[in-house]
Amino acid sequence: MDFVEDCLFCKIAAGQLPSKILYQDQDIVAFADIHPQAQHHVLIIPRRHISSMADLTIEEGPLLTQIFVTAQQIAQDLNIDQTGYRMVTNAGPHSGQAVFHLHFHLLGGEQLGSFGRAGR
Ligand code: 5GP
Ligand code: ZN
Numbered sequence: 001m002d003f004v005e006d007c008l009f010c011k012i013a014a015g016q017l018p019s020k021i022l023y024q025d026q027d028i029v030a031f032a033d034i035h036p037q038a039q040h041h042v043l044i045i046p047r048r049h050i051s052s053m054a055d056l057t058i059e060e061g062p063l064l065t066q067i068f069v070t071a072q073q074i075a076q077d078l079n080i081d082q083t084g085y086r087m088v089t090n091a092g093p094h095s096g097q098a099v100f101h102l103h104f105h106l107l108g109g110e111q112l113g114s115f116g117r118a119g120r
Helices: 008-013 058-077
Strands: 021-024 028-032 040-046 085-088 104-108
Touching: 008 028, 008 040, 021 058, 028 058, 040 058, 058 085, 058 104
Parallel strands: none
Antiparallel strands: 021 028, 028 040, 040 104, 085 104
16 A cells, blocks of 8 residues: 555645655655654654554564654754664554554653653
């Protein structure tokens, strides 16, 4: 599946919805999260629609590497490569996934909290 009509992130990738784009190429788009959870909060997505990491196959190995190398580059551009950053991806109800197009949250720019159970 390439483009899903009612998918927010397919529309952002296609330029049909505005976003603050930090990086894009033929496979990947990175844009600022609309509700930042840290000083820097970037979403990195494949252009192609994949619902979540639960739908990944071994074929997407190179795409995932591209996403992580893009994260390294963005971290350098934002000058957080030395202070550190976190990549997070959610899948399914317990994770709180709200948008069902694979995305990686790149968070940094300040000390991040621990993660795990809600409210801890
Ligand atoms: P999830 O909970 O699915 O892992 O994360 C979805 C993320 O998408 C949230 O952090 C939310 O703030 C972000 N988001 C939702 N709608 C929009 C939007 O229209 N534009 C942008 N830039 N981010 C969005
Ligand atoms: Zn999509």
